[in-house]
Amino acid sequence: MPSPFSSSATPRNAVVLSAAVATALAAGLLAGSTAAADPADVRVHDIQGTTRISPLAGQTVTDVPGIVTGVRGYGSSRGFWIQERTPDDNPATSEGLFVFTGSTPTVRAGDEVKVSGTVTEFVPGGASSGNQSLTQISRPTVTVVSSGNEIPAPVTLTSRSVPSAYAPEGDPAAGGSVNGLPLRPRAYALDYYESLEGVNVRVGTSRVVGASNDFAELWVTVKPHENRTPRGGALYGSYTSQNSGRLKIQSLIPLAERPFPTANVGDVLTGVTEGPLDFNQHGGYTLTARTLGTVQDRGLKPETTRPQRGGELAVATYNVENLDPSDPQEKFDSLARAVVENLSSPDILALEEIQDNTGRTNNGVVAADQTVKKFTDAIIAAGGPAYDWRSISPVNNEDGGEPGGNIRQVFLFNPERVSFTDRAGGDATTPTDVTGQGSRAALTLSPGRVDPANPAWEDSRKPLAGEFSFRGETVFVIANHFGSKGGDQGLTSQYQPPNRSSEVKRLQQAQSVNAFVKKILKADRRADVLVVGDINDFEFSATTKALTDGGALYPAVKSLPRKDRYSYVFQGNSQVLDQILTSPSIRDFRYDSVHINAEFAAQNSDHDPQVLRFRP
Template sequence: MPSSIPRTAAVSAVVAAALAAGLLVGSQSAAADTEAAVRIHDIQGTTRVSPLAGKQVTGVTGIVTGVRTYGSSRGFWMQDPQGDDDPATSEGLFVFTSSAPKVAVGDAVSVNGTVTEYVVGGLSSGNQSLTQLSRPQVTVVSQGNEVPAPVTIAPWSVPDAYTPAGDPADGGSINNLPLEPETYALDYYESLEGTNVRVGSSRVVGATDPYSELWVTVKPWENDNERGGTVYGSYESQNTGRLQIQSLIPLAQQPFPKANVGDWLTGSTEGPLDFNQFGGYTLTARTIGTLQDRGLEREVTEKQHKNELAVATYNVENLDPSDPQEKFDALAKAVVENLASPDVVALEEIQDDNGAKNDGTVSAGQTLKKFTDAIVAAGGPAYAWRSIDPENNKDGGEPGGNIRQVFLFNPERVSFVDRAGGDATTATAVTGTKGRAALTLSPGRIDPANAAWEASRKPLAGEFTFRGRTVFVIANHFGSKGGDESIVSHHQPPNRSSEAKRLLQAQAVNAFVKEITAVDKQADVLVVGDINDFEFSGTTEALTDGGALYPAVKSLPVSERYSYVFQGNSQVLDQILTSPGVHHFEYDSVHVNAEFADQNSDHDPQVLRFRP
């Protein structure tokens, strides 16, 4: 409906109506005018924290630009159509109503309420806060007004530098630093918090997730790869053009686009810029562009030659017998077709036989039989398996699930050297004479009593024989990144507390590999699995300390180094590392999951082929 008040006069009209209704009180009552009223940019201020935080404000006026009727943060956004021409102050603001708001887009409103800084995820999360009005009293002054024109977020408007360094005098926080929206991307987005914004045609860099969210980039050239993603290659490469997209339109009215990485969201996507726990700055769209499918296909790796050993690692995401047969079939198909039936597959996140049911069950024989049967049905080999059951609820992951690593191996191609006695608490060791290393227990756990593995998966070591040559494989699932602050934390650089545990875990594995190579410096050792850390991280540095291992992912071009997509960043979490004895190899991160809306796991598998 066309506006009944010209945009340039909207605030004056709203304030005049509020005065007439007696909504402005105290010193602003009878003598109040538009200059005397508190404006949205006064509330937002020039830093991340409002100068009016904790104070009651009255007669704050604006035009409603978006309404959120779902979730735990119901409310609406309003915007002052007459700005102060200061690029550091936002003219938009979220009003938290807790229940479904009784306003519509285009309403001119006057609001009394408390200025609050809401930290999404809680104070311990380290997240930035969202400036908002809470416990509001809302008066609709008029309806059908024109929504303030959106600010276009474009490649040239987003700075290439991501964030300022935190203030050491403020605990490393950027909260109280003056915003520099022409210098830093995070400052630019913060200066638009609550503002009506738009993006034009943009490439999808994070596939649609189960919560109807996707990620685009407004900088299509920024650390791009051939498949359409944006690669996260260092702690300084945060990729400034990424932006999360949600929709304010009920799904029943307009289904959310189901996008893969590399697709395009064409046309215009417009709505208020929000800040939330699961992505930071988010365009909450009133209107959303049209999806252009670019036909991304799942990758297929090369088949190993008869004298090559193929070793893979695959996080199958909490697999247990209660999962639908379709998941088992899809994972099996990936092993057979996309991974070309590797000789050895190290699996992570195999759950016990009743999944998350927490009744003391730790065996996973049913899970593994169902999976290996599905592989045979898909045309693959009849894999045998080896594993060690964990102690109940001692290895982290989903409570009751008892996730563990498992070796699958094709007995027609490779033999497993069984040395009995391995259990959840007994450590395997390295033995042997000079030039011929062996494990005392195979399969066996590495240093399971080490405090580094508390509430975490213990490495599983196995000894294999291929064409008369011994190969040691160590399957890992290091501690998660849970508890780390996000890259949009108010601490810059963010606190990454979870690294401390992974550093100790990496040191333990590194020491074990060195024990093997001390006996046989040409031993073929592969350290594989979900390392839960980047190829440039301190964790990887600790694994490779002293030249004990080489991260095979570094043999790939930088643009191809990723196994996981998180918040629009394609990044490395899964790795295979090789000992010096593994002289020549081919490595492939096989992209079958992480870039797709339809995922059988959230990780991509890795495979390495070499001649022992």
């Protein structure tokens, strides 16, 4: 006898559509949106249709047949996937579909079911995220017809089946959205994945391009030769050169039954990984594995940069990821060992994300002396130098980051090799300036903040400028932590190309720093100036172009071989966020992006430090 069960859970934002798409649906402008379907004879491919939006969105469907291919019994998106036994002959219409139950499903993979409910388009992250939507059935009533059936054969994702072109241009009439465009799965990777939304798919042995994380996910590529880095990643080299072979892997297997594997970039996920293709908020298309392969360790090791020679000044930048005294001593010790062993104890080290003495506790404390002391003590214990330090505390909760954390940049320097030129008066709101004309430049405040009242720095870290002396030569260092990419649309957004709204602020910040560097160079065209830090943008971005305007600066990362230009790995893309830029007088230098974190499951920070050595 069939065994029915039903769920009355509230659907996740039932139908969440952009205004443009909603208007198009109402006007019948989307492909298939005016098709009349007999609710008693609807199949999965009828629901999915030939665009990203179901032609039946908002309608009730009855007894949609399918085989259960996967069950998700955890998290806020509980439900299961079904797949049509007898597909149609249209490659654009998916044969798989998610059924959102809201509670732990009682069906099992291999059950033959009939599902009734409301067809909805759920946008992970909400409509404001710009994400594509997931077509699903909500408020389901489910009848199990039989059990133990063979699961439909998987579609294997390969380097040949996934198109190299990433996404079509969005429709200008729909605000740049691709939602209403007919799917072209043989032309575009995102269209291909969308045509398989909810379908049982498989990847064979594949290289890991994004390390496993605390959310039990990793990234692989099905295109082994696509923009491969020497260490096994997938380089993100331009806005128009996407890595279409990237795919996120999650597991449907309860962690109590099988812990998620630990994987670093360059490792290999061997064997068969198979399950329904989902779409979620962080990363888009995701293989939710019913069967998970085995990780083969390829032995990736952290890099070590060479020590500076006697006449070389070594300047480094390192984002230490919200460091505060409440962090475990092991984090301090690991970061300290990295400074001493992997970075070879640079002469000057600009740190980003040093939090105040009470960390994320929002209590008005802004001083960070205890944080810095705990770190510098750990460096001494690791065999490094007794670094001195300079910084300026922000106004409470005025510089962004975690509320109460008051992150800021800090200069560490080795007084055995470098001296700091102190000029008093610098505080959170008083700008430093430049004096001198013709042959000698100096900062009016050292340390001092650059242009702190500029609206570009509102709710963001203000640049920290310092004047150093090395073997009698003056070196200016400006430590930065530009605004984050928060609010940008993802690469799998319904809007193509995606809107990078956060770039507007970073562009203004770059213009502010560029103007200050030009002040120094006007006072002394031969001045040695280094702009360092977490720029939060790519070497090919408008932000970097603004920093270099007028030839004031050169992005030193461009001196590296192209495939070694990265400091961060995000969603399987190896990319540049951290940079050191040099003034024209610094011509002969050696640059190193020291890969010790971003490619690894075990991280001291999510950024790789950068080191530049030169002779002032």
